[in-house]
Amino acid sequence: MVLKGKKIPLFIIASLLFGVKTYIVYRFMFNIELDNVLQELILLINPFVTSIVFFSLTIWFRNKSWQITFIRYAALIGTLVIYFNLVFYRSFTDFLTIPQLFQTSNAADLGTSVLSLVKLYDVLFFADVACIWYLSKKMDIYEYTVSYPKRKRAFVLSISLLLLSGNFLLAEMERPQLFTRAFDREYLVKNIGLFYYHMYDAAVQSKVKSQRVLADGNNLQEIKKYIAEEIRSGEQSELLGVAKGRNVIFISAESIQSFVIQNDVNGEEITPFLNQLVNDKDTYYFENFYHQTQQGKTSDSEFLTENSLYPSSRGAVFFTHGENEYHAMPEMLKEKGYYSAVFHANNTSFWNRDQIYTNLSIDQFYGKDAYEITEDNSVGWGLKDKPFFEQSMEYLQAMEQPFYTKFITLTNHFPFELNAKDRSIEPYDSNSNTLNNYFPTVRYTDEAIEQFFTMLKQTSIYENSIIFIMGDHDGISANHNKAMSRFLEVEEITPYDYVQLQRVPLFIHIPGHNNGKVISKIAGQIDLKPTILHMLGIDTSNDIYFGNDLFHDDRKGFIAFRNGDFVSEEFISASGICYERLTGEVLQIESESNQDTSCQSIKEKVETELAYSDEIIYGDLFRFIDFNKQ
Numbered sequence: 001m002v003l004k005g006k007k008i009p010l011f012i013i014a015s016l017l018f019g020v021k022t023y024i025v026y027r028f029m030f031n032i033e034l035d036n037v038l039q040e041l042i043l044l045i046n047p048f049v050t051s052i053v054f055f056s057l058t059i060w061f062r063n064k065s066w067q068i069t070f071i072r073y074a075a076l077i078g079t080l081v082i083y084f085n086l087v088f089y090r091s092f093t094d095f096l097t098i099p100q101l102f103q104t105s106n107a108a109d110l111g112t113s114v115l116s117l118v119k120l121y122d123v124l125f126f127a128d129v130a131c132i133w134y135l136s137k138k139m140d141i142y143e144y145t146v147s148y149p150k151r152k153r154a155f156v157l158s159i160s161l162l163l164l165s166g167n168f169l170l171a172e173m174e175r176p177q178l179f180t181r182a183f184d185r186e187y188l189v190k191n192i193g194l195f196y197y198h199m200y201d202a203a204v205q206s207k208v209k210s211q212r213v214l215a216d217g218n219n220l221q222e223i224k225k226y227i228a229e230e231i232r233s234g235e236q237s238e239l240l241g242v243a244k245g246r247n248v249i250f251i252s253a254e255s256i257q258s259f260v261i262q263n264d265v266n267g268e269e270i271t272p273f274l275n276q277l278v279n280d281k282d283t284y285y286f287e288n289f290y291h292q293t294q295q296g297k298t299s300d301s302e303f304l305t306e307n308s309l310y311p312s313s314r315g316a317v318f319f320t321h322g323e324n325e326y327h328a329m330p331e332m333l334k335e336k337g338y339y340s341a342v343f344h345a346n347n348t349s350f351w352n353r354d355q356i357y358t359n360l361s362i363d364q365f366y367g368k369d370a371y372e373i374t375e376d377n378s379v380g381w382g383l384k385d386k387p388f389f390e391q392s393m394e395y396l397q398a399m400e401q402p403f404y405t406k407f408i409t410l411t412n413h414f415p416f417e418l419n420a421k422d423r424s425i426e427p428y429d430s431n432s433n434t435l436n437n438y439f440p441t442v443r444y445t446d447e448a449i450e451q452f453f454t455m456l457k458q459t460s461i462y463e464n465s466i467i468f469i470m471g472d473h474d475g476i477s478a479n480h481n482k483a484m485s486r487f488l489e490v491e492e493i494t495p496y497d498y499v500q501l502q503r504v505p506l507f508i509h510i511p512g513h514n515n516g517k518v519i520s521k522i523a524g525q526i527d528l529k530p531t532i533l534h535m536l537g538i539d540t541s542n543d544i545y546f547g548n549d550l551f552h553d554d555r556k557g558f559i560a561f562r563n564g565d566f567v568s569e570e571f572i573s574a575s576g577i578c579y580e581r582l583t584g585e586v587l588q589i590e591s592e593s594n595q596d597t598s599c600q601s602i603k604e605k606v607e608t609e610l611a612y613s614d615e616i617i618y619g620d621l622f623r624f625i626d627f628n629k630q
């Protein structure tokens with residue numbers, strides 16, 4: 001390539017190619033929300049600024065073949081970083097974090113899921129890399145290398161750093177305190193690009209690691225004071241002791257979202273059994289119950305439920321802080337004579353469960369090896385839910401009572417595979433196979449839960465138990481918004497709709513109770529620990545947790561999401577927009593005004609609360625407390 005008689009240096013050609021590619025990925029393959037021209041501009045310049053900064057490092061090599069090797073590998077590694085993020089994004093609508101790279105024990109189990117995320121046209125991603133490698137072998141590439149004098153090298157470096165500062169300055173203008181309030185990875189990637197986001201993530205990682213070493217128990221007083229004043233003041237459960245001495249059967253229903261409840265597809269009911277429970281006299285159904293999970297998905301929902309602490313904003317807390325001291329529900333129940341067990345027909349090391357369950361004081365984990373798994377009785381991720389419950393019954397019947405048990409279903413997991421003979425309803429018809437196939441697997445799980453109830457009723461366990469059914473997290477990510485808007489018959493999925501789609505069902509079934517109803521108050525996974533313990537009549541006054549008893553009116557009034565968004569009785573705050581919760585009306589857009597908004601005061605509480613929970617976990621602060629001696 002020649003411009004005005006001069007050859008354009010290879011590092012500039014590589015920067016341009018890589019910049020264009022990165023921009024295309026940011027703009028068209030990641031679903032990044034752009035609200036104004038400044039955001040568009042930042043997203044456009046960032047890929048080129050980043051490429052120039054990295055590829056121009058090559059001029060510091062005096063040896064020309066090193067220059068070429070550097071450019072080749074920089075292009076290859078850079079492309080792999082983008083590509084891995086893209087594959088991850090297709091499933092989770094999120095970006096990779098360092099802790100996730102170390103969750104290797106999960107990787108082996110992800111087989112079919114990952115394959116369905118890789119597309120044939122992905123080879124195009126590597127086109128510029130192949131080009132650079134090919135050219136550098138075939139043509140006389142040395143003519144395209146440079147040997148600048150020192151002053152010129154310093155000049156190029158200053159220019160690239162100046163460009164970078166310009167990018168960061170614009171980012172800071174667009175999003176003040178971007179780095180200090182960085183709950184939201186999309187904001188980071190949008191403003192500083194994927195590569196600086198990864199560097200930032202690495203810096204956060206080392207900070208988190210040092211926090212445990214430096215922690216002492218001093219901050220616990222402040223945290224306890226916050227909990228006493230803001231969360232628990234005057235807490236008095238209406239249903240205190242309603243299930244005293246009973247067994248607990250907790251069903252964690254994989255990927256079931258509330259939008260399927262009392263809804264139909266192709267004219268067929270999706271969840272006939274759960275719908276029946278909505279109106280059942282022994283059942284409380286929470287229609288505005290939100291999952292609060294992040295990158296740790298099912299494991300985050302378990303963490304929230306057992307501890308009433310928030311999961312990590314990056315990675316899965318089950319992995320990153322699996323060795324911490326906890327004061328989890330199974331431990332508190334053990335003190336009251338309960339035996340605890342988890343049933344889940346997957347590898348026991350998935351999500352590091354085998355390790356953290358011991359720390360949570362769970363007595364027994366019936367994993368994959370406890371089940372008879374054949375080709376015929378499995379699909380997708382493994383043992384189908386119906387044989388899973390059938391085979392679990394034997395263990396359950398032999399268990400000493402009272403027990404606390406958790407059943408984690410699996411069939412309704414992405415990519416929602418199901419053999420035709422197990423299908424009771426047909427898939428939906430839209431441009432998203434994920435959404436289409438979701439409905440038959442949801443129905444399958446609904447039937448499996450119904451059969452489980454039937455089996456329980458044939459034993460004396462049923463009458464002596466309290467049964468919880470909870471959706472662990474969403475199953476349909478924002479990548480399927482288009483198909484989802486078609487199904488829900490709305491024009492588009494706004495940030496408000498997206499938050500509302502994070503509702504998952506919560507049923508509390510108390511055989512013989514006769515006072516059940518549908519409850520519309522907002523609720524979340526953080527609330528389960530105090531709710532369950534109080535229903536069993538167990539005192540929690542010495543405990544440290546961030547949720548509220550769901551059968552108590554004077555609650556703290558908001559459900560916080562890990563990215564700093566929240567839902568309150570009145571408002572929903574999402575993507576910098578404050579909405580009225582019941583109508584979805586936009587009340588204020590954060591970037592357009594600095595005035596105090598109705599959402600603002602709650603937002604501050606949300607951030608304080610998330611920070612306190614992080615402090616406990618990162619500092620492993622419970623090691624400084626003897627909960628029995630307070």
Ligand code: GP9
Pocket residue numbers: 254296297298299344346347350351408413
């Ligand atoms: C894995 C199962 C699914 O054991 O719990 O995990 P998810 O991908 O939903 O977090």
Ligand code: MN
Pocket residue numbers: 254255297298472473
């Ligand atoms: Mn799950």
